[in-house]
């Protein structure tokens with residue numbers, strides 16, 4: 001806020017006085033709002049951001065003095081200047097005691113009005129600064145905590161992927177389980193928070209296997225009872241790895257309980273039925289389905305039909321019957337991981353068409369025809385990657401790129417700028433604004449495809465290393 005664009009609310013029951021003050025303050029560059037009584041003023045303060053209130057003391061209904069106490073309680077940041085025809089010292093003192101920082105006596109000297117309002121606006125700005133600073137500090141600490149948590153999860157998940165990759169039969173298992181669990185969670189209408197916990201819990205569900213003997217883990221024949229018991233320690237070990245850092249019961253519950261049977265008859269099981277946390281019950285189904293439909297060293301992969309039949313047979317014994325029924329009713333395309341979404345933001349229809357035909361087989365291409373729409377879609381769909389034209393109506397690509405990279409929720413989406421030929425400045429600006437790569441127009445479909453794939457791969461590996 002600066003004094004020039006500060007917003008002043010004039011509260012006076014005399015329209016002539018409000019007009020006069022408004023004209024004077026507007027000519028000084030202030031933005032003015034008006035209210036004819038205390039009730040209207042308080043309701044306006046609920047809706048608008050106001051820096052200074054110029055408040056008449058004697059008004060019909062609630063007096064200015066009564067309103068002052070209420071206003072300072074509800075909006076402590078707002079500076080108040082009292083205005084009145086009563087020239088009495090006691091009233092002035094009482095106003096100050098209740099939080100007013102200025103006092104004007106009618107008839108007003110307009111120069112005095114301007115000077116007092118300017119002082120009040122300055123003071124409001126100074127008072128607000130430490131609060132803004134405090135809010136900013138809190139926001140940064142929160143962001144930092146989220147980044148640390150995400151980094152930990154990502155490095156743990158990378159460890160899990162590396163472990164799975166040692167055995168061709170389990171490679172990619174955690175990622176597939178995560179996709180399937182997410183599909184079930186979406187179908188069940190879980191909240192965003194629950195879906196995020198489900199995501200991390202699924203990715204990390206087998207992390208404890210890093211402590212399981214490799215020869216047993218990859219054994220090509222059926223396990224003995226002892227070997228099975230040894231493998232099953234991964235749930236307890238995994239929990240002890242994740243718990244001290246994650247401090248999130250829903251995630252650790254998934255790691256600990258994803259082999260729990262619904263009927264409670266599993267190995268060393270301490271819960272049964274609905275006592276088993278919901279997200280763990282979801283992962284149990286997703287985990288079993290992926291395991292059955294993947295080839296293992298000791299057996300071939302089951303077909304989708306066979307795996308669904310197994311789930312049907314174990315409904316109510318191994319699996320939660322409600323989740324099992326819901327899963328059985330899901331179509332293959334719902335269960336199978338969706339293609340990653342690529343957003344093309346370009347005002348030229350021909351470019352959007354070219355992108356669609358170049359990427360359509362491997363990705364789901366979504367479109368925006370201007371910068372504002374691109375921002376909206378980035379927020380709502382969180383695509384895997386954005387291809388961003390620079391010259392666009394409503395908001396240009398550089399500004400949209402900057403806004404995306406400054407927003408904690410979407411800043412990790414990689415952006416590939418589509419720059420005009422020989423526009424080195426565009427490339428430099430794109431890089432400075434956080435763009436991950438650029439493509440010079442005109443480009444071939446193959447080149448585009450390659451660039452999208454390599455940028456995604458680079459971004460995925462950065463996410464895992466983070």
Ligand SMILES: [Fe+2]
Nearest residue numbers: 205206258259
């Ligand atoms: Fe497991």
